[in-house]
Amino acid sequence: MSDRAFQESYPDDVSHCYGCGRLNEHGHQLKSYWDGEETVAQFEPLPYHTAIPGFVYGGLIASLVDCHGTATAAAASYRAEGRVMGSEPALRFVTASLHVDFLRPTPLGGPLELRGHVETLGPRKASIAITVSAEGVVCARGRVVAVRMPESMTPPQADAREPAGA
16 A cells, blocks of 8 residues: 555645545545555544434445545546656646435444445546445445546636735
8 A cells, every 4th residue: 555645645725525635634645555456545434424323424425435536536547647646737637427326224333344346447537336335335436527627617727816905
């Protein structure tokens, strides 16, 4: 497994995602890594991530699938281009489609493991299959279609912003 999480290579201006943004102190702070040809992430739900007592809220599972999927798309694109993650120009992906099948209730009280597999990878779009397991049992399967972040979503550069109070 690689040492550095994919999300640690995202530029600061696109590191605020609630699910995986390293600069979002209130977010999940999901960290994804290569594990051979698959990607892996671990996340331990907290007691307030509950649906009903003892089980994880499905929306949390969907958000983890979403962020692990877009991170996998970015990492796979860098790998396909023979580039180190974080090299310029940045490759950042956003979700075009998210589908999650909940196979069984996901128990609360231990870490979840997400595993991603690239199904298709093109220059601007990727399809990523994700499994979510608890205690070694697959509880959910997801699919993320991720696209390169459109320029319209690129945050303005600090020097291009109007001065405070303008």
